Amino acid sequence: MATGTGVAEIDFGAFPGANEASIAVSGQGSISATSKAEAWVMADDVSSDTLHTAADHRYLPQFASFTCGTPTAATGFTIYGRSVHKLQGKWKLRWVWAD
Secondary structure, eight states: OOSEEEEEEEEOOSTTOEEEEEEEEOOOTTOOTTOEEEEEOOTTOOOTTSSSOHHHHHHGGGTEEEEEOOOBTTTBEEEEEEEEEEEOSEEEEEEEEEO
């Protein structure tokens, strides 16, 4: 069962963008170092900078993957993104962690 859930935006930067980006998820006071974390793209999300539409988010997993680093107890974890093409701007991600 999920213990913590949320939304984060990963930013690949301004044009021409980058192949890699990361975002720290903090404020997870009950997360432990042995918790498991996962991040994914929700098909109908849009970015806060309105640069990327729901259609863009639906196709993002064809070009990029997202992984989570090992959690830091009582703190949080980092989401890492890597793309085969340079991406730009912010992309909304959903995340969850559980013990």
